[in-house]
Amino acid sequence: MQRNLLEIKDLNVTFTTDEGTFNAVENVSFHVGRGEIVGLVGESGCGKSVTALSILRLIPSPPGRIERGNIFFKGKDLLKMSFGDMRRFRGRAISMIFQEPVAALSPLHRIGQQMKEVLILHKKISKEKAKQISIEWLEKVKIPDAKEKMVAYPHQLSGGMQQRVMIAMALMLDPDLIIADEPTTALDVTVQAQVFELILEMKQKHTSILLITHDMGVIWEMCDRVLVMYAARIAEEANRNDIFSNPAHPYTQGLLKSIPKLSTDGKRLKTINGHVPSPTNYPSGCHFRDRCPFAFDRCREEEPPLFDIAKEHMAACFLIQQRELLNKSGE
Numbered sequence: 001m002q003r004n005l006l007e008i009k010d011l012n013v014t015f016t017t018d019e020g021t022f023n024a025v026e027n028v029s030f031h032v033g034r035g036e037i038v039g040l041v042g043e044s045g046c047g048k049s050v051t052a053l054s055i056l057r058l059i060p061s062p063p064g065r066i067e068r069g070n071i072f073f074k075g076k077d078l079l080k081m082s083f084g085d086m087r088r089f090r091g092r093a094i095s096m097i098f099q100e101p102v103a104a105l106s107p108l109h110r111i112g113q114q115m116k117e118v119l120i121l122h123k124k125i126s127k128e129k130a131k132q133i134s135i136e137w138l139e140k141v142k143i144p145d146a147k148e149k150m151v152a153y154p155h156q157l158s159g160g161m162q163q164r165v166m167i168a169m170a171l172m173l174d175p176d177l178i179i180a181d182e183p184t185t186a187l188d189v190t191v192q193a194q195v196f197e198l199i200l201e202m203k204q205k206h207t208s209i210l211l212i213t214h215d216m217g218v219i220w221e222m223c224d225r226v227l228v229m230y231a232a233r234i235a236e237e238a239n240r241n242d243i244f245s246n247p248a249h250p251y252t253q254g255l256l257k258s259i260p261k262l263s264t265d266g267k268r269l270k271t272i273n274g275h276v277p278s279p280t281n282y283p284s285g286c287h288f289r290d291r292c293p294f295a296f297d298r299c300r301e302e303e304p305p306l307f308d309i310a311k312e313h314m315a316a317c318f319l320i321q322q323r324e325l326l327n328k329s330g331e
């Protein structure tokens with residue numbers, strides 16, 4: 001049995017627009033173990049959703065293109081699978097909670113009908129059983145009057161309600177891997193907490209979860225391991241405790257300093273200087289160098305690879321290598 005349920009190697013995705021061709025995801029490698037919750041965090045536009053959509057081969061093409069890489073799921077490369085096989089995989093083995101509910105729900109069909117069809121297709125159960133499971137799941141995601149909502153069309157529900165239906169559809173099939181892309185942004189805080197409870201229950205059943213968020217608070221509450229992404233590349237990877245107690249990449253350090261705290265002692269929250277550059281305009285060398293307070297000449301000339309810091313802790317910053325060399329010379 002493979003140790004990792006999902007293993008992504010050297011994934012590269014480009015988009016071609018009027019402004020030219022740019023890398024939305026560059027040399028991205030990571031894995032998700034069985035029963036593990038891995039967080040993918042980073043500012044808007046850094047490539048989180050494109051990474052997630054690539055796993056299910058849902059990148060719109062054109063303008064997008066998976067240029068190279070491997071996406072192994074239970075040892076099989078999803079990028080080499082036929083579209084028919086891939087369709088069977090979606091939902092049953094890997095399901096996705098999309099950032100936008102409209103991407104998952106058909107506007108032409110009633111909620112109940114969509115849920116029942118998916119269940120009958122993937123679980124080979126009777127219509128009655130499918131109806132019962134659908135109602136149970138709508139209740140689990142706290143849809144009021146679940147039975148009545150079964151006959152509603154998506155447009156008759158609020159955005160938050162649609163999001164909950166989509167979450168129910170993703171979880172009810174009991175997949176091996178759930179990709180949750182900002183799953184709770186449209187939900188109020190109490191429902192958000194309940195959805196995270198459901199996700200944690202799935203983990204107890206050994207489901208693996210790739211959880212995409214820009215919220216370090218959610219990462220702390222939910223994740224075992226964390227991938228920090230910046231401008232199309234992985235900047236740092238570590239277990240949750242190491243990311244919070246010993247962040248190595250200046251970008252991760254900046255993200256952590258900008259977490260709102262209940263008591264800020266009257267001090268202003270720190271933000272990372274500058275903005276994420278446009279992907280058509282990423283700087284040479286280290287993509288973070290225009291915003292990095294420690295940048296030096298080498299950062300302009302070379303792309304920093306991921307350097308090992310500790311077991312399963314890596315960061316793409318030359319400072320790590322420098323620190324190591326200094327430590328060695330002082331020994």
Ligand SMILES: Nc1ncnc2c1ncn2[C@@H]1O[C@H](COP(=O)(O)OP(=O)(O)OP(=O)(O)O)[C@@H](O)[C@H]1O
Binds near residue numbers: 017043044047048050
């Ligand atoms: N269909 C598309 N056509 C052109 N460019 C795209 C398309 N989808 C994504 N991109 C570009 O790819 C880059 C990565 O986008 P992505 O959606 O992965 O960001 P993200 O990290 O998910 O951001 P957010 O936190 O805002 O959801 C961005 O520059 C985005 O503009």
Ligand code: SF4
Binds near residue numbers: 251318
């Ligand atoms: S490689 Fe250079 S620019 Fe990039 S994060 Fe490290 S010090 Fe900053």
Ligand SMILES: [Mg+2]
Binds near residue numbers: 050
């Ligand atoms: Mg996104």
